Amino acid sequence: MAISPNFFNKRETESATARHVVPLPTQGTGYGAASTTPTQPVASPAVVAPNVGAAGPTGGSKLIVGPNIKLKGVEITDCDTLVVEGLVEATMDSRRMEIAEQGAFKGSAEIDVAEIHGRFDGNLTVRQKLVIYATGKVTGKIRYGSLVIEEGGQLAGDIQFGAAHSPRADSADKPALSVAGR
Structure with a gap:
């Protein structure tokens, strides 16, 4: 089934904005697992929190x-x-x-x-x-x-x-x- 770009009532000018594509994991089971590597558009890039106290060991509780x-x-x-x-x-x-x-x-x-x-x-x-x-x-x-x-x-x-x-x-x-x- 093909979905038109205006499916979610988006205007054409919005489709011109940059979108980041994040591949889903290819291994494992459960949510997000797939045998191929499909991609999906994401509105904003993923944010990773900084490691508080980066001078210390990176692992641990x-x-x-x-x-x-x-x-x-x-x-x-x-x-x-x-x-x-x-x-x-x-x-x-x-x-x-x-x-x-x-x-x-x-x-x-x-x-x-x-x-x-x-x-x-x-x-x-x-x-x-x-x-x-x-x-x-x-x-x-x-x-x-x-x-x-x-x-x-x-x-x-x-x-x-x-x-x-x-x-x-x-x-x-x-x-x-x-x-x-x-």
């Missing part, structure tokens, strides 16, 4: 707590990366934590790498590197392997170098504290 979301009274386990854009009140042990500028974390966390743009309040053990950006504020009992504080970043509480089980804590040739300027 990731939990994103979006803006205006409140996650309270939980223990977060088996999470490689936690991204906080809302409010999290929890206990966790993870590889990486990223707190966005509008995000806040209250509780206890043991992390390999933490990047704080927002607020952290509680017990924080960072085994490798703690980075506090200009908009970041960290308060509580803090242990770290190495520390970077951007100008404007805030750090207050019981602060000690040498996170438990830190492979870098024994390294005397690397500075424990560095200050980043603008």
Whole structure:
């Protein structure tokens, strides 16, 4: 059955606009599987979200707590990366934590790498590197392997170098504290 270009009440001028053609998968079963490679017009190109924290490992499990979301009274386990854009009140042990500028974390966390743009309040053990950006504020009992504080970043509480089980804590040739300027 042939379908005319005006089938969906499109005007001829619209057919002159660029369309992207995306081939459907040729292997597998289920929706979209086919033995040939048909194409279909798509109104806009596919959008791929950027990898948050691209400096870290690309694989692994990731939990994103979006803006205006409140996650309270939980223990977060088996999470490689936690991204906080809302409010999290929890206990966790993870590889990486990223707190966005509008995000806040209250509780206890043991992390390999933490990047704080927002607020952290509680017990924080960072085994490798703690980075506090200009908009970041960290308060509580803090242990770290190495520390970077951007100008404007805030750090207050019981602060000690040498996170438990830190492979870098024994390294005397690397500075424990560095200050980043603008």
